[in-house]
Amino acid sequence: MFRLYFNVFWGEDKHYHHTPHESPLVMTIPLMILAFGAIFAGYLPFANMISPDKMPMELKMHWNIAIPSVLIGLAGIAFAWILYKKKTDIPDKLAAAFGGFYTTVYNKFYFDEIYLFVTKKILFNLISRPVAWFDRHIVDGTMNGVAFVITTASLKIKGFQSGQLQQYAAVFVAGALGLVLMAIYLLG
Amino acid sequence: MNILNLLVIIPLLTVFGIAIAKDMKTVRWVSAIGMFVQLLTAITVMLLYLGIRKSGVTDEMVMMSDHLWFKTLNIHYTIGVDGISVAMILLTGIVVFAGIFASWEVEYLQKEFFISLILLATGVFGFFISIDLFTMFLYYEIAVIPMYLLIGIWGTGPKEYSAMKLTLMLMGGSALLIVALFGIYYNTEFADGTHSFNLLELAKQTMNADAQRFFFPFAFLGFGVLGALFPFHTWSPDGHASAPTAVSMLHAGVLMKLGGYGIFRIAMYLMPQAAHEQAWIFIILTSTSVIYGAFGAIWQKDLKYINAYSSVSHCGLVIFGLLMMNQTAMDGAILQMISHGLMTALFFALIGMIYSRTHTRMIHEMGGLMKVIPFLGVVYMIAGFASLGLPGLSGFVAEMTIFVGAFQHADIFYRVATIMAISAIVVTAVYILRVVGILLLGPIKNDHFLHLKDATWYEKISTITLLAAVAGIGLFPNWLYQIIFDSLEPIVTKLATVL
Numbered sequence: 001m002f003r004l005y006f007n008v009f010w011g012e013d014k015h016y017h018h019t020p021h022e023s024p025l026v027m028t029i030p031l032m033i034l035a036f037g038a039i040f041a042g043y044l045p046f047a048n049m050i051s052p053d054k055m056p057m058e059l060k061m062h063w064n065i066a067i068p069s070v071l072i073g074l075a076g077i078a079f080a081w082i083l084y085k086k087k088t089d090i091p092d093k094l095a096a097a098f099g100g101f102y103t104t105v106y107n108k109f110y111f112d113e114i115y116l117f118v119t120k121k122i123l124f125n126l127i128s129r130p131v132a133w134f135d136r137h138i139v140d141g142t143m144n145g146v147a148f149v150i151t152t153a154s155l156k157i158k159g160f161q162s163g164q165l166q167q168y169a170a171v172f173v174a175g176a177l178g179l180v181l182m183a184i185y186l187l188g
Numbered sequence: 189m190n191i192l193n194l195l196v197i198i199p200l201l202t203v204f205g206i207a208i209a210k211d212m213k214t215v216r217w218v219s220a221i222g223m224f225v226q227l228l229t230a231i232t233v234m235l236l237y238l239g240i241r242k243s244g245v246t247d248e249m250v251m252m253s254d255h256l257w258f259k260t261l262n263i264h265y266t267i268g269v270d271g272i273s274v275a276m277i278l279l280t281g282i283v284v285f286a287g288i289f290a291s292w293e294v295e296y297l298q299k300e301f302f303i304s305l306i307l308l309a310t311g312v313f314g315f316f317i318s319i320d321l322f323t324m325f326l327y328y329e330i331a332v333i334p335m336y337l338l339i340g341i342w343g344t345g346p347k348e349y350s351a352m353k354l355t356l357m358l359m360g361g362s363a364l365l366i367v368a369l370f371g372i373y374y375n376t377e378f379a380d381g382t383h384s385f386n387l388l389e390l391a392k393q394t395m396n397a398d399a400q401r402f403f404f405p406f407a408f409l410g411f412g413v414l415g416a417l418f419p420f421h422t423w424s425p426d427g428h429a430s431a432p433t434a435v436s437m438l439h440a441g442v443l444m445k446l447g448g449y450g451i452f453r454i455a456m457y458l459m460p461q462a463a464h465e466q467a468w469i470f471i472i473l474t475s476t477s478v479i480y481g482a483f484g485a486i487w488q489k490d491l492k493y494i495n496a497y498s499s500v501s502h503c504g505l506v507i508f509g510l511l512m513m514n515q516t517a518m519d520g521a522i523l524q525m526i527s528h529g530l531m532t533a534l535f536f537a538l539i540g541m542i543y544s545r546t547h548t549r550m551i552h553e554m555g556g557l558m559k560v561i562p563f564l565g566v567v568y569m570i571a572g573f574a575s576l577g578l579p580g581l582s583g584f585v586a587e588m589t590i591f592v593g594a595f596q597h598a599d600i601f602y603r604v605a606t607i608m609a610i611s612a613i614v615v616t617a618v619y620i621l622r623v624v625g626i627l628l629l630g631p632i633k634n635d636h637f638l639h640l641k642d643a644t645w646y647e648k649i650s651t652i653t654l655l656a657a658v659a660g661i662g663l664f665p666n667w668l669y670q671i672i673f674d675s676l677e678p679i680v681t682k683l684a685t686v687l
Contacts, residue, residue, distance in 0.1 A: 123486070123618070127483050128483045131483040131484045135422065135480070139419050143357065143422055147356070
């Protein structure tokens with residue numbers, strides 16, 4: 001946090017296109033109110049106001065946690081002071097020392113790349129594309145296949161309705177003959 | 189006279205009015221006024237129904253009337269409603285009303301278009317008020333057949349192929365269905381040896397168990413084809429893509445719900461034992477539908493195909509919820525029918541409006557439309573959020589209820605299927621947001637699009653009606669949930685007594 005603070009507000013002067021100036025009161029008064037709240041909110045007796053059974057909760061001050069944590073925070077601020085208040089090359093040396101680990105953290109553990117990979121290559125390419133292909137060619141193809149079979153079959157047997165009396169007579173006689181033969185075979 | 193008859197008479201009068209109209213303007217206004225009156229009737233029926241229930245009537249179906257039609261087969265013209273029917277009638281009323289305004293710019297053979305559209309609507313309304321199975325089937329056919337004309341004449345792209353494929357596949361479903369209906373008729377024995385097509389009387393009897401096992405797949409698949417059950421869903425992508433706007437709205441929004449409605453009202457209610465025994469097969473098919481539709485939608489590049497596969501996925505979720513056979517999941521399934529109906533009608537309306545401006549449906553040819561047509565862009569985004577189940581809109585209410593109900597099943601097979609179906613929500617978010625990003629955000633890809641006009645007054649009526657309904661159900665779902673819950677009781681009881 002203090003790296004941010006020291007980098008922005010301290011360190012060397014940079015050239016700005018637009019001279020930086022203090023914000024008007026409209027913007028700074030809310031900041032003052034919020035800062036006041038941030039500093040003194042800890043003094044609010046929350047234990048009396050928020051409790052499950054309307055009885056004030058017992059909140060003890062654990063000094064063995066409070067003191068070390070404050071000291072660690074102060075140490076962090078001191079560390080940032082050393083590294084960033086004036087321009088030094090200690091940060092660059094540290095980054096170089098950590099090497100690969102630094103690059104991984106810098107690239108946010110490559111999470112974005114992983115997400116994009118899973119979405120584009122796996123979900124889109126490996127799952128959606130085959131699904132869409134399957135739907136268009138196999139499922140649709142089956143339905144089109146059924147239609148094709150029916151139309152082809154009807155095309156083939158369409159010749160049966162020829163209008164030729166000779167053909168009709170021939171079928172009639174052949175059918176009658178067939179029935180007579182079947183009758184003789186089954187009844188005889 | 190029974191007010192429910194008005195739901196069929198008003199559309200027929202509108203058709204007559206259109207037939208005698210002399211010019212395009214009259215045709216449009218007659219249709220609009222007719223369907224507005226129809227919407228008011230639907231709302232009145234809903235309010236009457238709520239009043240009847242509040243006064244303590246606990247009959248399964250109310251507002252009934254019965255006329256003998258064909259004595260030999262004991263076919264009656266019996267109509268009546270319960271909570272679920274009333275909700276579906278309201279849904280149809282809203283979608284048809286919005287659809288008329290979405291087709292305001294049809295110019296070729298206008299009379300015939302509106303006549304066919306309203307005839308289709310008549311069939312749907314009749315289906316929801318019927319109690320006699322044969323009457324229900326009659327109205328189902330009336331709802332399906334005009335599709336061929338509507339897509340084949342007024343459609344775009346490979347319209348003859350799509351119209352033929354859609355009609356033949358749905359006819360195939362009806363063929364399976366009529367077999368199932370006669371199977372139910374002949375195999376349900378009444379005490380005095382007669383047979384009946386009346387749903388309520390059939391429900392009081394138990395159908396022969398072997399006959400149930402034989403006919404349940406017929407009934408389920410017969411309705412499942414209409415509800416876009418994998419692998420009989422292929423009429424849906426081509427059909428919706430080639431259909432004109434209002435036809436897609438009506439078809440995806442309402443007709444696909446006929447399938448879901450028929451499944452629980454006829455297949456599960458009258459054949460509960462077979463339903464329990466064979467549910468696992470159909471759960472595998474519907475889970476596949478849900479995930480397959482979602483993944484299929486990711487790869488598509490045409491707006492209408494994306495929406496059509498999305499409809500396959502969401503309608504699969506409806507049947508999935510119904511197959512869980514407990515009250516919560518089935519309630520969620522019916523809420524999903526209503527929610528998805530409104531939402532997909534809104535989507536198709538918007539796609540039609542965008543297409544009429546940009547003359548392309550390929551998402552990669554469009555971009556940055558939010559800057560040019562902000563009204564349509566914002567409505568599209570909200571519709572997208574409803575589709576992916578954002579809380580506050582109806583999609584969330586429905587999906588959450590289905591999944592909560594589905595997970596109540598202790599059996600591990602059902603739970604695994606539920607988890608797989610839930611994972612489809614993430615995929616839904618992917619394809620919805622992908623389309624929103626490519627279509628509405630980013631740079632404007634084609635300079636011709638810089639001068640597109642935003643929504644006209646009739647387009648605003650159409651989209652705002654549907655959007656208000658989607659948001660209304662999302663924010664205040666409890667009244668709807670309650671009437672569906674109460675009406676599901678007889679069905680769930682019958683399903684539970686067979687276990």
